[in-house]
Amino acid sequence: METTTQHNILDLLKTHFGYDKFLPNQEEIINNVLDQKDTIAVMPTGGGKSLCFQLPALALEGTAIVISPLIALMKDQVDALKANGISATFFNSSQPFEEQQQVLKDLQNGNLKLLYVAPESLPQLNFILNSIKISLFAVDEAHCISSWGHDFRPAYTQLKSLKEQFPKVPLIALTATADRATQVDIATQLAIPNAKKFIASFDRPNLYLDVRPGQNRNKQILNFIAKRGKQSGIIYCLSRKSTEKLAATLKSQGHEAEAYHAGLTSEERNTIQDNFLNDRTPIIVATIAFGMGIDKSNVRWVIHYNMPKNIEGYYQEIGRSGRDGLTAHTLLFYSFADVIMLRKFAEGTETETYQLAKLERMQQFAEALSCRRKALLGYFGEHITEDCGNCDICKTPPKYFDGTLIAQKVCSAVARLQEQEALGMVLDVLRGAQNAQVFDKGYQNIKTFGAAKDIAWRDLQQYVIQLLNQGVLQIYFHENGRLLLTPLAKKVLFEDKKVQLANIIKEVEKVKLERAPRKRADLFEKLKTLRSKLAQEISMPAYIVFSDAALEDMEHKKPRTREEFAAISGVGEAKLEKYADDFLKVINRHLDSLESNLPTHERSYKMFIEENLSPYEISQKRGLSEDSIYSHFIKMHKAGTEIDWFQFISSEEIQKIKKAKETLANPDALKPYFEYFEAEMPYWKIKLGLYL
Ligand code: ADP
Numbered sequence: 122m123e124t125t126t127q128h129n130i131l132d133l134l135k136t137h138f139g140y141d142k143f144l145p146n147q148e149e150i151i152n153n154v155l156d157q158k159d160t161i162a163v164m165p166t167g168g169g170k171s172l173c174f175q176l177p178a179l180a181l182e183g184t185a186i187v188i189s190p191l192i193a194l195m196k197d198q199v200d201a202l203k204a205n206g207i208s209a210t211f212f213n214s215s216q217p218f219e220e221q222q223q224v225l226k227d228l229q230n231g232n233l234k235l236l237y238v239a240p241e242s243l244p245q246l247n248f249i250l251n252s253i254k255i256s257l258f259a260v261d262e263a264h265c266i267s268s269w270g271h272d273f274r275p276a277y278t279q280l281k282s283l284k285e286q287f288p289k290v291p292l293i294a295l296t297a298t299a300d301r302a303t304q305v306d307i308a309t310q311l312a313i314p315n316a317k318k319f320i321a322s323f324d325r326p327n328l329y330l331d332v333r334p335g336q337n338r339n340k341q342i343l344n345f346i347a348k349r350g351k352q353s354g355i356i357y358c359l360s361r362k363s364t365e366k367l368a369a370t371l372k373s374q375g376h377e378a379e380a381y382h383a384g385l386t387s388e389e390r391n392t393i394q395d396n397f398l399n400d401r402t403p404i405i406v407a408t409i410a411f412g413m414g415i416d417k418s419n420v421r422w423v424i425h426y427n428m429p430k431n432i433e434g435y436y437q438e439i440g441r442s443g444r445d446g447l448t449a450h451t452l453l454f455y456s457f458a459d460v461i462m463l464r465k466f467a468e469g470t471e472t473e474t475y476q477l478a479k480l481e482r483m484q485q486f487a488e489a490l491s492c493r494r495k496a497l498l499g500y501f502g503e504h505i506t507e508d509c510g511n512c513d514i515c516k517t518p519p520k521y522f523d524g525t526l527i528a529q530k531v532c533s534a535v536a537r538l539q540e541q542e543a544l545g546m547v548l549d550v551l552r553g554a555q556n557a558q559v560f561d562k563g564y565q566n567i568k569t570f571g572a573a574k575d576i577a578w579r580d581l582q583q584y585v586i587q588l589l590n591q592g593v594l595q596i597y598f599h600e601n602g603r604l605l606l607t608p609l610a611k612k613v614l615f616e617d618k619k620v621q622l623a624n625i626i627k628e629v630e631k632v633k634l635e636r637a638p639r640k641r642a643d644l645f646e647k648l649k650t651l652r653s654k655l656a657q658e659i660s661m662p663a664y665i666v667f668s669d670a671a672l673e674d675m676e677h678k679k680p681r682t683r684e685e686f687a688a689i690s691g692v693g694e695a696k697l698e699k700y701a702d703d704f705l706k707v708i709n710r711h712l713d714s715l716e717s718n719l720p721t722h723e724r725s726y727k728m729f730i731e732e733n734l735s736p737y738e739i740s741q742k743r744g745l746s747e748d749s750i751y752s753h754f755i756k757m758h759k760a761g762t763e764i765d766w767f768q769f770i771s772s773e774e775i776q777k778i779k780k781a782k783e784t785l786a787n788p789d790a791l792k793p794y795f796e797y798f799e800a801e802m803p804y805w806k807i808k809l810g811l812y813l
């Protein structure tokens with residue numbers, strides 16, 4: 122039994138979705154659903170959650186009801202399903218009445234394998250749900266049910282009745298939120314206490330994790346995107362105003378970028394989002410309002426202009442890049458000023474302690490001096506033993522040096538400033554800055570004034586932050602961020618306790634690991650152009666036709682035939698039918714044109730030998746006459762290539778032609794021969810007979 126199901130679900134995977142293998146946990150989850158059991162699936166963004174209910178929906182009898190929080194999200198998923206030839210649609214309040222009626226009719230008649238519905242619209246379906254065969258319920262983005270989370274949706278709490286009303290129908294809840302409390306909440310709220318939990322690894326090894334100090338952010342960003350051509354990317358900022366300012370800066374430097382935030386009208390937002398999805402606008406500068414509904418697989422980079430307020434948010438946002446599994450670069454700018462601002466936001470709120478604790482973890486991640494991925498996954502309860510090799514720390518490990526003297530100077534300055542000043546002033550004093558604030562307070566007269574003037578401001582700032590992290594200094598955020606000494610500082614000052622500091626400033630310009638995007642053989646570009654054209658014809662985003670990963674696979678495998686094309690990842694039956702011809706034409710033309718560097722006769726001969734094609738087939742493929750192909754062979758022969766002519770012509774035929782030569786009045790032209798043989802002997806044979 123096991124093997125048949127196994128076999129079946131793999132078949133369905135290739136036939137409908139075009140994939141050969143399951144991603145981690147997909148198979149186990151799918152089997153659990155097929156066994157009619159309730160399931161909680163926790164997988165990172167891009168982990169392939171949708172397939173976990175879409176495939177069972179195809180395997181089981183009836184209609185799968187998918188509860189999904191966002192209308193844009195529903196539409197994208199339904200479009201993608203339809204592109205794969207699967208009957209699916211959605212039901213929500215944005216639809217005109219007639220359309221809704223049609224959906225209800227289709228549902229009633231059992232024409233749908235999947236129906237996506239907003240939680241608010243679910244009650245409207247109730248009377249039909251009781252009378253049809255439901256294969257399963259899927260609750261996508263299930264963390265919306267938890268009042269703990271920031272995405273809480275009251276309508277989700279009504280989903281509790283699903284299990285009461287349909288106790289036999291398997292229910293699967295899916296989320297990317299790793300938080301334990303949320304997971305428990307999901308099980309309770311959906312009344313599936315016995316659901317089997319599948320928690321996939323949160324590792325996304327294709328995401329490069331990069332954290333840099335937040336000085337000269339704009340300049341750093343311009344450098345960064347200059348190297349990335351028209352790749353799609355998202356820059357997250359904390360405020361609406363900064364999204365607009367940064368977008369304007371980028372535009373003024375000739376980049377196509379748009380700002381996106383909640384202050385725009387919904388039409389404006391839709392247009393911007395649409396242009397991004399369709400690769401028309403490569404760069405979006407957005408507040409975190411952007412992204413939840415975005416299911417774009419080829420986002421190649423994400424930048425955090427400001428530090429996010431917790432690791433969950435950070436991980437979800439960087440997770441929007443590289444969903445196609447290809448490499449993506451994520452870059453977080455870390456600045457102490459951001460930490461202070463975020464603390465202010467959290468202070469005085471109901472959940473202050475909780476938020477501050479999360480912020481602190483975020484800060485620790487940003488300041489980590491060992492493998493970032495270890496820190497990140499550790500936060501989600503996953504412990505890896507090896508360093509990842511794909512983060513800034515692993516690529517350029519910080520260099521430690523004996524920082525005791527620097528530490529002593531800093532501590533001494535803090536002491537002499539009576540522990541009353543914040544980071545900025547401490548730095549100014551140490552560097553001997555000649556500014557009004559310093560003079561107003563008479564700090565130019567204290568003993569440590571200018572004690573560290575040989576150290577660049579931003580280096581010194583980094584050292585002080587490290588001293589804070591090492592517990593040598595502490596900061597009172599609630600008192601204007603003043604710096605204070607800890608017991609450890611006293612040891613540094615008076616007991617000559619050694620302090621190690623690291624140089625973590627990376628000169629952006631010098632960072633070597635950023636290679637310019639691989640210069641693609643132009644086949645990829647040609648495939649992309651064809652993809653946009655086809656997408657435009659059906660008014661869909663490009664990735665609905667094929668993901669970048671599928672195009673890469675084509676570029677790599679260079680399929681020339683339908684059979685070869687069917688083996689491409691992402692090509693299922695529907696897409697084979699719809700797109701094979703168009704893509705094969707482009708690929709074949711491209712390959713032929715590459716070979717066109719060869720003299721034409723050599724090309725024909727190469728196809729004969731290497732591709733085992735007959736002269737007729739070659740003539741068809743090359744769009745030449747069969748006659749020309751034989752002329753090419755003759756030319757090869759003249760140049761010394763051995764050819765077994767008797768596979769094309771018999772010795773009797775040669776004799777006949779030689780005989781004709783003696784009788785004909787004009788034996789140098791071919792036409793008289795043709796007439797002589799009453800059109801029974803093709804021209805190429807005549808030519809060949811005469812040559813031999
Ligand atoms: P999630 O909802 O977990 O964020 P999605 O369901 O949107 O992720 O899937 C992310 C991407 O992975 C999609 O482009 C999807 O087509 C692709 N994908 C899903 N399953 C597979 C698979 N078995 N092999 C290859 N790609 C897959």
Ligand code: MG
Nearest residue numbers: 167170171261
């Ligand atoms: Mg999803």
